[in-house]
Amino acid sequence: MKQFRSRMAASIFLAAVMTLVGCSGGGGGSGTTDPGGSTAAPGGQTSEGSSGGSQGGGEQVTVSMHSWRVEDTEGYSKLIQAFEAENPGIKIDFKPFKATEYNTILNTALQSDSGPDILQLRPYAPGISLAAAGYLEPLDNLSGIDQFPKDVLAAATGKDGKVYGVPLSLNSTQFYYNKKIFEDNGLKEPKSWDELIAISKTLKEKGITPISFGAKEGWLLSLSHGVIAPGTYNGNPFVEKLVKGEVDLTSPEFLKSIERMKELVPYFPENYVGLELNDMRTLFATGKAAMFINGSFELEGIQKLNPDLQLDFFPMPTEDGKAVLTTWVDGSYAVNAKAKHKAEALKFLEFMTTQKFGELFANEFKRISAVPGVKTTDPLVNKMAELSQSSSTPYIMVVHFAEGNPTTKQTLENALQGMYLDKMTPEQVVQEVQKSAASWFEPFKK
């Protein structure tokens, strides 16, 4: 018995020690510059890989490239092939990492000077902070960069006004709808909020779930709010005032956007508070629900799930009789200020500004290329691209309010969840969000 006890005591001590190790191990890995933690290993490997390539080949130069799109590896290899065919002598070594770990891996690598030559840059605040830390090469003189509109470049424009990234693609969020269900019930795309509610009512009476919606994943709540809100505040003029601090998030227009999120509750599926993206997508793709609020990045997923689905989307109707499409830049590509092959890396970025690249990209991934005027073979992508040029409005939580700890975006997500669970009123949601933004957003501090 004694032995049993003392052995157990020893293992308890170990287990207790492990608690801290479990916690600080990661923190240590991401904070230190020496490659002690597992997070640093990928960065180390890459630097070796790229320098080995350049020394061995003589003429052949290998440019390393990091991305968070593991799922796009195959598609990227086609884009890279097109570049390599035009530029013999340059090889691109594309290395994607898991999206949730990408930031840590990239930051560690940059800090220890073993970063890649080309890196995918998170849009807005997180990416811009890398520029502020001096890790990125300014791209103002890159040929082709001037064709991008200013609000697209804003995703990678530093506080010093210089551009640090070539925007890759735009995301848009919208109401997808099932054309067949709409036609069968004699419904048309809504041109106003009231029409949207009327459509939902009709569908509900016929026993069809109007909107496939779930409140379990917070990010989908702020995403849906990003679609609905511009309808209440009529798009860009309000956003401009907001960014200047002339109005804040407690303004009646913003409050109304939260109230509208609640107004839709009767048209959500049963048990919607427990539904996740997978459930929502399935409901919509199998024709059990008529509408689905989601991003352009879902297009491929929905079509794969049900290729026969008659899919379309409508932009958000506004109070002044127009319609807006919520868009934002989904990442750019930047060049490491300490790149080993800077000239070659810049050459690849130049290639990324061309129509050829834009078309290859848009067709391969069914995404909206950031290169203006790109046409694809998919009519829905084309429609999104057109609307994003003619009537876009920013996803304000990502573009302007993704800072703070917790971020204002996360605060909104949590508060909306509270609202759907009847723990918060729309007024309280607005107060909470404003409080979070006021803690860091300069224009609100006045």
Add this chain to the structure above:
Amino acid sequence: MANIGVPKRQTITPKGRFRWIVHLFPLPALVIYAMFVVYPIFSAFTYSLYEWNGIKQGVFVGLKNFLTLFSVEPFNTMFWNAFGHNVIYFLVEMIVQNGIAFALAFFIYRKLRGSGFLKVAYFMPRLLSVIVVGFLWKLILNPNYGALNTLLTNLGLGSWAKPWLGDPDTALLAIILVNCWFGIGFAMLIFLAGLQSIPEELIEAARLDGAKGISMLVKIILPLCMPAITIMTIFTFIQAFEAFELVYAMQGSMGEPFRSTDTLAVYFYRLAFSSAGGGDVAIGLGSALAVVLFAIVASVSALSLYLMRKREVQH
């Protein structure tokens, strides 16, 4: 050490001047231990005393991070919210997991028919990865096509069907009960080991003295089993205060819905690596929380070990 019966030539004790070499053998293990256990403890502590600008170490700020953690909104609310959930986690596991595990261990100890098979069967969930367990139960608990709600509806109990993981009133409990299901096999083995180490003579003697049934269990077996119970209590405590994987697998890192499943470890993860939400990483605050978590777990474990030891019966 008994050398009786062992031929002298076969002894493995090194001789003469190479005797010291024995002491080098633990070295590789010690180096790994120092690198991955001792060093991170101290580095986390130092990190917690500095200001951090993203992942860049800033100036020394003393205990400011700790103060922020306990006095600034929303950090303090989130801390106590998560702390409360850890306490619930511990209590429910103690009662449900360890209670059932002890009963199972007792029946297996009494050598009921099929006890060998049952021992393996109860331990089975433990062989699965926690992440697999999390995803499996997420499917079972899915509100609209999950097995549990389908079963309830088919039994005519449709009104009982709930969005288990989406309702803040049931989400935490659902996760804890899944953890109990997962952990019961291990607890049972610990209790079984404790029960089997009770000398047969003591039971025999008690039986001769007229103890049987419940009084045998409560007055004789339970006290003699105290060492195993002590161990399991402390294990459960550590595990409850470290609760992370299952919550993360089933609800993600935001403690959804509405922070109702937040635990200290999940909160720590969010603070130190909140890159998933696109927010600032707060290494300083995160490290401070890790230190606090360590202090809680280490001190409570040590204290309760000491207190419960004193009450154990020697045999």
